[in-house]
Amino acid sequence: MTSNTRVVVIGAGLAGVRLARRLGELGTPVTLVGEEEHRPYNRVLLAEVLAGRYTPDVIALPAPAALTRARVVGIDREARTVECADGSKIAYDRLVLATGSNPVLPPLRGLFTPDHVLPEGVHAFRTMDDCLGLSKAVRPGVKAVVIGGGLLGVSAARALAQRGAQVMLAQQSERLMERQLDPSASKLVRRHLADLGVEVHTDLRVRDVRCVGGAVRSVEMADGYALDAEIVVLACGVHPRVGLAQTAGLQVRKGVVVDDELRTSDPYIHAIGDCAQHDGNVYGLATPALEQADVLAELLAGRVNARYTGTRSLTRLTLPGQTAFDLAAFGETEALPGDDVVQLADATRGTYRKVVVRDDRLVGGVLVGELGTVGALARAWEGAEPLPSDGGPLLHLLTNDGGS
Structure with missing residues (x-):
């Protein structure tokens, strides 16, 4: 590729920022397009902001200068342009999708208002805005229900407890963090949460979110048992954000399908991070996203021998505090x-x-x-x-x- 090749990266999360920074170091100009108002940040550390341990500035990423704030709504593969919500277009020679993932919103009765928005007090936990909204709502003694006992749910429950909330965590399966942990380790996580005052319920399916005047008041379980709730946090996992790719006609299965050069079914479009599916795997973790960004930077800078062959990634969870x-x-x-x-x-x-x-x-x-x-x-x-x-x-x- 030549030095005047126009590389456009959609998504200013960990993967997109890492790619843009590495390309800059390798002398390849890049335009990074991000839709969030905030400075790019490390999503992995959002729970530490919620806990009050870090301010948003602390988890900010060193964003490259060429950051364009816009929401991309379409890709014209023939003209090689992306269209933004404000009507502007950005031309590319190589396009990279680093669009990340969206939170899974469970099919609960009462979860959405008639205007299809979450009721007051119900929060997803995926973005800085989600985190700041939750932070405003938390006060000592507030009754909070976290739905989902995976890595994100455990982190959110611990953060809310550290802020003084009365926290109940509802997990549908039989143990916490079942994707990563065996039963013995899961019990230790549960004990740690209990020591912080978190009430953990497993094998418990939430059926209904009850609201009064547009604000959440309780959460009802499948067995009819109801929990008072002033805050509900949805931590039910994520799914790859593939809408742009699907609309553009790219091959999509669970994620946007890519090869060892992280190319999609269109050789001028690549995908990395949470939205990408390589060799059947959608990782949804930071380490593979960063490795993919590094390999793609080498490729786009003309290092033709670079290849991504998969990541054997380790899950690491640190819950700081007195204990x-x-x-x-x-x-x-x-x-x-x-x-x-x-x-x-x-x-x-x-x-x-x-x-x-x-x-x-x-x-x-x-x-x-x-x-x-x-x-x-x-x-x-x-x-x-x-x-x-x-x-x-x-x-x-x-x-x-x-x-x-």
């Missing part, structure tokens, strides 16, 4: 028949470590508390090399110093 809580999980945390499992637990210290070995290879693990060993374990997992057969080095990896 800090650290957790890391990677790969398969549940053993299959025939797998070997090494497990160490210390109830007094609240630590738990477990690794799963299959055919002499480390295939997954979960650690709660004292994460000194996580780097060495993650490297052994990422390398996918056979482990020594005597098991000694694995035990050393798990204990780090042999005594913890």
